[in-house]
Amino acid sequence: MDDGHEQKAPAPSYRYVVLATLILVYTLNFLDRQILGILAKPIKDEFGLTDGQFGLMGGLAFALLYTTLAIPIAWLADRFSRVWIMTAALTIWSGFTALCGFVGGFGQLFMARMGVGIGEAGGVAPAYSLISDYFPKSQRARALAAYAFGIPLGSAAGTLVGGLLAVHYGWRTAFVAVGVLGVILAPIFRLIVKDPPRGGADRAVGAPPAPPVPAPPVPAPPFGQVVKLLAAKPSFWLLSFGAASSSVCGYGVAAWLPSFFMRSLGLTLSQTAWYYSGIALFGGLLGIWLGGAVADKLGAKSKAGYPITPAVAFLISVPCFLLAMNSGALFGGLGGLGGQGALAAAFVIFLIPTGLNLAWLGPITAAVQHLAPAPMRTTASALFLLINNLLGIAVGIYYFGLVSDLLKPTFGAESLRWSIYTGMGFYLLAAVLFFLASKRLAKDWVD
Structure with missing residues (x-):
């Protein structure tokens, strides 16, 4: 059952208002995640943490x-109001983000970050489902890609705002400021966004998201039925583990690049905030x-195009990323550029792999939406995100910190650089898995 919001068909133009609002919420979602990366140095200095502890x-x-x-x-979101669930989620994760500014040690900060995770657990899968019920199939990958704009927007904002606030007012103020912002936004989100009829955008490609007289909502099937359906589809596993492989490196690099810029490129915290937020x-x-x-x-021509697009992007991105990490030495030495010129060259080159490594978000999340019928989409998305994030976030961020600690006796201050080098293999693995998924996707597709 759902609340009364799902009974009235929205105007076609309203879906763009919803999408913009969801992007804003997703921006805060990633702002609260990425802010930890730029604050790594002052937090580690105050609490005496190793790279491995911080990664954990x-x-x-x-x-x-x-x-x-x-x-x-x-x-619950497949049965009740997705909007209410997202409103509660935004309030919870923002509240715990603000609480991070009042912790007294590693243990308390660890628990506060767990609280952030509890809140953000309800922020993404319901949004995927809402977007799929507002936009027709022919526009779904672009709509989900636009939603994913929240990742670079939030990452840039978290890096810039968090870094500058930390420089002028301390790292604790940075947590409190961004947390309070989310708490204020939560009731505004609830007033703006309404639940559309589930599956309404599937009824006619290119038509408004819902017919003039919405059909009665289809009851959500049992959880076990969703698991059974997806478990029998090889493309689900290939897409999920392909995304997870890319996220191991993606989340890890995003969390540790600010530290790399400060250690290996000699940037200050303020300079890193501007530099990395732009990238x-x-x-x-x-x-x-x-x-x-x-x-x-x-x-539109072949379902295989959805996973092949990011697979090719990953194959191109790996050498570009390695070049970007060494562009300072390359252009500062062989190219004869000064320090500022080498940094500018590195900035431009970093843009290429940064973009290519995020190109999977729209195509793969759109493909996952088509592996299950509309009443199963939120649960299917959550199962996909379970695999992607449990490996991507839990393993990725810790992996780079642990390997950096292990390599420190050999490489000293450059251990983080070599740790990041080793992670590039995860992008190559993701490309292979997506190529394999392209062979099975059409058979598993649900129109």
């Missing part, structure tokens, strides 16, 4: 409950939109 807190502390609670929350913003926006647009075009 940024990864496992957040991901453990974030991924596991997403399943029962998605089950995350411009590279991420371009890559995400390009991935969604290309996948919609290729997917």
Whole structure:
């Protein structure tokens, strides 16, 4: 059952208002995640943490409950108001983010980040389902790609705002400020967004998201039925583990690049905030939109186009990323550029892999939406996110910190650089899994 919001068909133009609001909420979602990366140095200095400890807190502390609670929350979202669930989720994760500013040690901060994970468990899968019920199939990859704009927007905002607030007012103030902002936004989100009829956008491609007289909602099937359906589809596992492989490196790099810029490139906290926020913003926006647009075009001809698009992007991104990490030495030495010129060259090159590595978001999340009927979509998305985030966040952020600690006796201050090098293999694995998924997707597709 749902609340009364799902009984009236929305105007076609209203779906763009909903999408913009969902992007804003997703921006806060990633702002609260990414802010930890830019604050790594002052937090580590105050609490005396190693890279491995910080990686454990940024990864496992957040991901453990974030991924596991997403399943029962998605089950509820397939039966009750998705808007109310997202409103509560935004309030909870923002409140715990603010609480991070009052902790007294590693243990308390670990618990506070677990609280952030509890709240964010209800923030993404219901949004995927809402977007799929507002936009027709022919526009779904682009709509989900636009929703994913929240990742670079939030990453850039978290890095810039968090870094500058930490420089001028301390890292604790940064947590409190962004947390309070989310709490204020929660009731506004509840007033703006309404639940559309489930499956309404599936009835006619290119038509308004819902007919003039909405059909009665289809009851959500039991959880076990959703699991059984997806378990029998090889493309679900290939897409999920392909996304997880990319996220191991994606989340890990996003969390540790600010530290790399400070250690290996000699940037200050303030300089890193500006430098990395620009890379995350411009590279991420371009890559995400390009991935969604290309996948919609290729997917109209063949379903294989959805996973092939990011697979090719990953194969191109790996050498570009390695070049970007060494562009300072390359252009500062062989190229004869000064320090500022080498940094500028590195900035431009970093834009390419940053964008390509996020190109999977629109195509793969759109494909997952088509592996299950409309009443199962939220739960199917949560199962996909369980695999993606449990490996991507919990393993990725901790992996780079642990390997950095292990390599420190050999490479010293450059151990983080070599740790990031080793992670590039996860992008290659993701490309292989997506290529394999392209062979099975058409057979598993649900129109």
